């Protein structure tokens with residue numbers, strides 16, 4: 481019989497180490513993508529009328545109320561991440577413009593200390609990290 485046990489025992493720590501390193505290097509990108517999605521991705525479709533209240537409600541919920549400008553992308557996060565996987569056109573040095581158009585709500589904090597929401601449809605510019613979107617140019 482071939483001495484399988486000992487060989488596997490030697491190999492296992494090596495495999496574990498490799499997996500750990502892979503996870504560690506991907507971790508920060510995933511964290512940043514999670515934050516990006518939290519701040520900018522909201523698949524929920526909107527009625528075309530209540531953008532201001534949408535912005536006020538959404539910005540409060542996210543506890544980033546008083547942030548000057550924040551844009552929400554109304555698409556699945558997979559569609560946004562796809563910009564990093566062939567769905568984008570490179571803008572040097574490190575940004576990508578989406579080939580497709582996205583439905584967006586841009587919330588701007590105004591003088592009455594509330595948000596004015598603007599609904600529009602355009603290409604978006606993102607930065608990617610390990611094929612995950614981590615930054616939205618606003």
Ligand SMILES: *[C@@H]1O[C@H](CO)[C@@H](O)[C@H](O)[C@H]1NC(C)=O
Pocket residue numbers: 532533536590591592593594595596
């Ligand atoms: C600020 O936004 C609110 C809606 O959230 C709106 O009613 C108000 O008129 C806006 N104020 C200014 C100065 O644009």
